[in-house]
Amino acid sequence: MSTTEQDLYAGANETTEGRVFTVTGQDWDQIAQGIAEEADERVVVNMGPQHPSTHGVLRLILELEGETVTEARCGIGYLHTGIEKNMEYRSWVQGVTFCTRMDYLAPFYNEATYVLGVERLLGIEDDIPEKAQVMRVLLMELNRISSHLVCIATGGMEIGALTVMTIGFRERELVLDLFELITGLRMNHAFIRPGGVAQDLPPGALDEIRAFIALMKKRLPEYAALCNANPIFKGRLEGVGHLELDGCLALGISGPPLRAAGYPWDLRKTQPYSGYEDYDFEVQTWDTADSYGRFRVRLSEMWESLKIVEQAANRLAGLEAAPVMVEDKKIAWPSQLAIGSDGMGNSLDHIRHIMGESMEALIHHFKLVTEGFRVPAGQAYVPIESPRGELGAHVVSDGGTRPFRAHFRDPSFTNLQATSVMSEGGMVADVIVAIASIDPVMGGVDR
Amino acid sequence: MTEGGQKDVVPEPKPPEQAAVDQSPENAPATLEPEVHAVGERQGMFGVTGSGDTSGYGGLVQPIVFPGPAQRPFDGWHEEVAAALDTAMAGGGVEHAIENVVIDRGEITFHVRRQDLAQMAKLLRDDPALRFEFCSGVSGVHYPQDAGRELHAVYHLLSMTFNRRIRVEVSCPDDDPHIPSIVATYPTNDWHERETFDMFGIVFDGHPALTRILMPDDWPGHPQRKDYPLGGIPVEYKGGAIPPPDQRRSYN
Numbered sequence: 001m002s003t004t005e006q007d008l009y010a011g012a013n014e015t016t017e018g019r020v021f022t023v024t025g026q027d028w029d030q031i032a033q034g035i036a037e038e039a040d041e042r043v044v045v046n047m048g049p050q051h052p053s054t055h056g057v058l059r060l061i062l063e064l065e066g067e068t069v070t071e072a073r074c075g076i077g078y079l080h081t082g083i084e085k086n087m088e089y090r091s092w093v094q095g096v097t098f099c100t101r102m103d104y105l106a107p108f109y110n111e112a113t114y115v116l117g118v119e120r121l122l123g124i125e126d127d128i129p130e131k132a133q134v135m136r137v138l139l140m141e142l143n144r145i146s147s148h149l150v151c152i153a154t155g156g157m158e159i160g161a162l163t164v165m166t167i168g169f170r171e172r173e174l175v176l177d178l179f180e181l182i183t184g185l186r187m188n189h190a191f192i193r194p195g196g197v198a199q200d201l202p203p204g205a206l207d208e209i210r211a212f213i214a215l216m217k218k219r220l221p222e223y224a225a226l227c228n229a230n231p232i233f234k235g236r237l238e239g240v241g242h243l244e245l246d247g248c249l250a251l252g253i254s255g256p257p258l259r260a261a262g263y264p265w266d267l268r269k270t271q272p273y274s275g276y277e278d279y280d281f282e283v284q285t286w287d288t289a290d291s292y293g294r295f296r297v298r299l300s301e302m303w304e305s306l307k308i309v310e311q312a313a314n315r316l317a318g319l320e321a322a323p324v325m326v327e328d329k330k331i332a333w334p335s336q337l338a339i340g341s342d343g344m345g346n347s348l349d350h351i352r353h354i355m356g357e358s359m360e361a362l363i364h365h366f367k368l369v370t371e372g373f374r375v376p377a378g379q380a381y382v383p384i385e386s387p388r389g390e391l392g393a394h395v396v397s398d399g400g401t402r403p404f405r406a407h408f409r410d411p412s413f414t415n416l417q418a419t420s421v422m423s424e425g426g427m428v429a430d431v432i433v434a435i436a437s438i439d440p441v442m443g444g445v446d447r
Numbered sequence: 448m449t450e451g452g453q454k455d456v457v458p459e460p461k462p463p464e465q466a467a468v469d470q471s472p473e474n475a476p477a478t479l480e481p482e483v484h485a486v487g488e489r490q491g492m493f494g495v496t497g498s499g500d501t502s503g504y505g506g507l508v509q510p511i512v513f514p515g516p517a518q519r520p521f522d523g524w525h526e527e528v529a530a531a532l533d534t535a536m537a538g539g540g541v542e543h544a545i546e547n548v549v550i551d552r553g554e555i556t557f558h559v560r561r562q563d564l565a566q567m568a569k570l571l572r573d574d575p576a577l578r579f580e581f582c583s584g585v586s587g588v589h590y591p592q593d594a595g596r597e598l599h600a601v602y603h604l605l606s607m608t609f610n611r612r613i614r615v616e617v618s619c620p621d622d623d624p625h626i627p628s629i630v631a632t633y634p635t636n637d638w639h640e641r642e643t644f645d646m647f648g649i650v651f652d653g654h655p656a657l658t659r660i661l662m663p664d665d666w667p668g669h670p671q672r673k674d675y676p677l678g679g680i681p682v683e684y685k686g687g688a689i690p691p692p693d694q695r696r697s698y699n
Contacts, residue, residue, distance in 0.1 A: 077661040085671055089692040120552050248582050249607075252635025263607075270610055371698040377513050378551050381582065381603050381614065394586040394601060398511045400489065401698045405671075407586035409603070414584060417638050446661060 042070075045428075049078045055154065055435065056442035058119035060419070064428055072431060074416055079446035087406045090178030091372030092118055093333050095403055097190040099393070102408060104187055105150050108143045109386035110444075111192040112136060114406065116273060116382035117395035118194045121147040121375045124326055131322040132196035133275045138209070138312035139182065140192065140274075140384075145216070146175035148298040148305075152223065155295070155436035159236045161328035164227065169221055174212055183207055183343065184337075194373075195326035198335045201316060209313045216306055223299055237292035241422040241434030244289050251421070252414045255389025256301070257438060260286045260293035267385040273329045274384075279308045298439075301387075329364045331373050372401040388412050388439055408447060412440040484513045484549075487592025511592070516547035517555075524611055525555045531576035532557070535553035541566050556614040561626050564617050565653070568629040571604060571615070579613065582629075584639035587647035591673045597621040598649050602629075602636075619649065628654040646671035 014020075042065055049059040052387045059075035083102055087095040100107040119125050154167025174187040180203055183191040183198070191198050227233045243253065245261040258265055264283040268276040284300035286293035325332040336350035354362040375398040383392030389411030396405040415438045422434040456549050489509045490566055520526045529548060536542050544563035549556040559567050571579040583603040590597055596618035605612050619626050628651035638652040641660040648669035651657055659666060677691035689695075 077659075077663070081663040082670065089697075091698075123552070250634045252582055252633070253583065254581075265607060270607075271612075293524075331515075377511060379556075379588075379601070379614075380552060380554060381612075390583060392583060392603065394603065396588055398486070398489070398513075399509075405586075405588045407588075409584045409586070413638065413642075414635055417635065 025318065047153075047376045049075065051374060055440055058435070058440065058445075059418075059441055060431065060435075062428060062431065067410055067428050069423050069426055069428055069431060074419050076413075076416070076442070076445050079442045081447070083447045084406055084408065087148050087403050088376040089402065091401055092375055092403060093193055093368075094373060095406060097188075099406070099408065100188050101443065102447050103386070103388070103391070103410060103412060103441045104390070105147045105190055105441050106143055106386050106391075106444075107187055108136075108139045108397065109188065109384060109391050110408070110438055111406075112140060112274070112392050112394040113384045113386075114383060115192050115194050115396065117380040117393045118375060120380040120382055121378055121397050122194065122331065122373075123376070124195065124328065124331065127326050127328070128196055129323045130275075131200075131316070131319040132324045132326075134312050134315045134319065135182075135197050135201065135236060135324060136192055136274050137279065138309055138316065139179070139197075141308040141312070142175050142178060142209075144305045144387045145302050145309075146172045146179075148302050149175070151298060151387070151436070151439040152227075152295065155433070155439075156227075158432050158436050159190060159233075161227075162235060164223070167219075167222060167226075173217065174215065177210060178205075178208060181208055193325070193333050193335070195328070195331045195333070196314060196324045198333070199337060200321075200324050206313055206317055209309065213306060213310050213313070216302075220299075220302060220306070227295070228299075236430075236433055237290065237295060237437070238288070239290050239293075240426065240430045241291045241437045242289055243418055243422055247418070251418050253389065253418055255385070255387070255411050256294045256297045257415060257418070258389065260297045261289040262287045267383060267390060271383075273382065276291060279311050281305075281307050291433050294439075298387075301442065312361065326405075329361070330368075333368060334361075334365045374399060383409070386411055388441070388444070389415060391444075408444075410444040410447065412438075412442070412444040413447075416440045417444055484515045484682050485510050486513055486590050487511045514549050514551035517550040521548070521550055521555070524609070525550055528555065528577065528611060528613060530569070531574065535570040535574040535577060536567075538615055539570050541570075554612070554614060556616050558616050558618070561617045561619055564615075565627040565629055565632070567615070568602075568632040572632055573612075577606065578608040579606045579611075580634055581605040581607055585636055585643050587643040587649055587671065589647055589671065589673045591621075593618075595620050598624055598626075598647055600626050600643060600649055625650050625652050627652050630654055630658075631672035645669065648672065 028096035042063065045062045045064055047060040047062060049057040059078065061073040061075060062069055063071035083098050086097050090098065095114060096111050098109045102110050116125075117129065149168045149172040153165045153172070156162070156164025156168065179189065180186050181202060183189040243257060243261065245258070245263050247253075248258045248261050248263070254265070262285055264285050266272070266283040268281075269283050281304040284297050284304060286296050334350065334354075336347040337344055338347035338349070340348065354365050375397040377397055379394065379396040381392050381394045383390045385391075390409065391411055392409040394405070394407040394409065397404055398404040418438060419431075419435060422438070423431040426434070456603055484560060487510075489511055491507055519529070521529055532545070534639070541563045544560050544567050546558040547562060571577050581604070583605060586601045586603075588599040588601060590599065597620055599616055599618045602615040602617075604615060617626055624647075626649055628636070628640055630651075631653065631676065637655070638660060640654050641657060643649050644651060644657050645659040645662050647668055658664065662670065677693050
């Protein structure tokens with residue numbers, strides 16, 4: 001190839017490793033010509049880290065023989081923000097604010113696993129009020145629905161099924177509206193706190209939740225009608241990203257890929273936390289161990305989540321004005337907020353209480369906000385079933401007011417290791433489907 | 448004083464029935480009983496010294512103690528696992544692999560000698576009475592004050608067959624940061640060990656390709672270590688600079 005007609009954007013240069021092309025989508029002629037000149041068909045393609053089909057900043061290094069992938073490797077770390085390190089310099093309660101940002105599609109799960117670990121270290125697991133437990137379950141299951149919706153939506157978009165994307169995000173928006181109503185934020189809630197949850201349900205929330213349940217019961221079947229028997233959709237997903245049960249266990253794969261391999265392992269059933277044993281739901285499985293099976297597992301799980309949300313809403317109706325925070329005033333964060341004339345801020349009732357009525361309440365407020373509480377030395381690991389699999393926080397305390405170490409075992413990080421085994425030997429277009437079926441969220445992978 | 452100038456009839460104070468220290472043991476100074484494991488000490492309350500702190504708390508010295516070894520027999524299934532592990536270790540020729548066992552808050556931790564880790568991982572996964580077929584990865588912890596055992600690698604293992612969870616903890620000194628890799632037994636630990644190497648500098652011997660995973664390839668140092676300099680960006684405001692977070696005055 002002559003260097004005189006060098007394309008400004010899609011140029012080629014010689015390196016010790018061979019000729020390197022930079023592809024940005026403008027001009028494929030040079031590349032096609034360049035590959036034709038090369039004797040062998042082996043091409044190493046660097047895909048990402050900025051690419052619309054890689055679920056965020058994931059870099060894939062693919063070695064291709066023609067259109068067949070002979071080797072697939074992941075490059076991660078582009079979204080590493082040092083959340084675990086940051087948490088070591090904040091109080092135990094502030095840690096929630098950091099870890100909620102990891103897996104940004106499932107923020108309540110990050111909060112919950114960390115908080116459950118802290119509560120075990122504090123020895124207050126049995127003191128969490130019932131209403132806080134039910135609210136946690138309600139929020140987590142709503143979050144599972146929104147997370148699975150994004151997975152299905154983006155997965156559809158990546159194979160060209162744009163309608164799946166638009167209706168997926170349409171419904172997710174409704175869930176985020178509920179989150180905004182209950183926690184004040186659409187993402188990064190920091191709502192689940194050690195000892196309970198930050199706020200009581202706002203007035204009218206239960207009606208909104210019931211309306212959402214009724215609407216979802218109409219709309220969830222749309223996905224089934226659109227996708228389940230769609231020949232193009234099935235043609236792209238069936239048999240792609242195959243990973244059997246033994247492969248899943250060896251690679252530590254959990255969540256929908258494990259259940260799509262036919263193993264009904266769900267921590268909500270096998271090692272219940274937050275009172276999941278009191279809810280009636282089924283663990284969903286599929287027997288094909290491929291991308292289509294994972295899609296069907298997620299679809300069915302949204303139904304089960306809806307069932308749990310309904311039961312939780314019914315329980316909450318009978319828990320009006322019940323406490324949502326542990327009684328111990330040395331742990332319960334004073335987060336009494338109210339809408340004032342200038343927006344949301346500290347509740348005037350609370351300020352009146354601490355400034356005018358109770359010296360003790362003022363001291364607790366001051367100590368918690370400045371110093372925080374101390375957590376007895378030790379370590380705990382309380383994993384939960386996030387939409388992507390086993391999410392756990394290994395929290396270590398040295399008896400101080402800040403986490404000595406908080407390490408998150410994120411299912412996206414672990415499951416992403418299956419990229420190679422799922423896509424090698426397949427077509428390059430199927431790599432996208434395989435990764436979409438893992439549903440990695442790079443915020444959780446890189447932390 | 449009561450009204451009318453009458454003298455109060457104050458009942459004779461009763462002497463305490465037992466020594467004050469016994470009445471409120473939480474007020475007694477922490478003693479290093481054998482059931483706890485000291486890994487260092489905490490000084491002061493605000494993380495700084497020599498700052499002119501006149502509160503008196505600056506001189507406070509408290510030992511940092513972790514839960515100590517448990518005594519046999521353990522309760523419930525912990526004993527079953529420990530007994531099965533004893534049998535398996537005798538069969539595998541690693542009788543002395545376990546340094547001690549800690550049971551705390553319902554979670555059991557086996558502290559394993561590092562040279563026996565690879566063999567122990569095989570036994571834990573393959574022994575029919577143990578069957579810990581699922582490894583949730585490795586988490587590093589840096590205890591700079593735990594002399595000779597500064598770096599810990601903590602593995603969480605799950606037996607789906609028996610629905611049990613255990614923790615295996617291995618330590619190595621800072622000046623010899625080597626721990627055997629268990630990727631051959633648990634392939635899932637490939638990325639987890641790379642992450643722990645990246646963050647703590649623990650070298651997992653036998654790992655197929657131990658390279659950095661989250662930080663850039665040419666990054667100096669291992670960020671999650673407690674002695675990693677945080678640096679801090681010098682933000683000056685009216686002449687005052689903000690120190691990095693580990694040097695700020697804060698509760699500890």
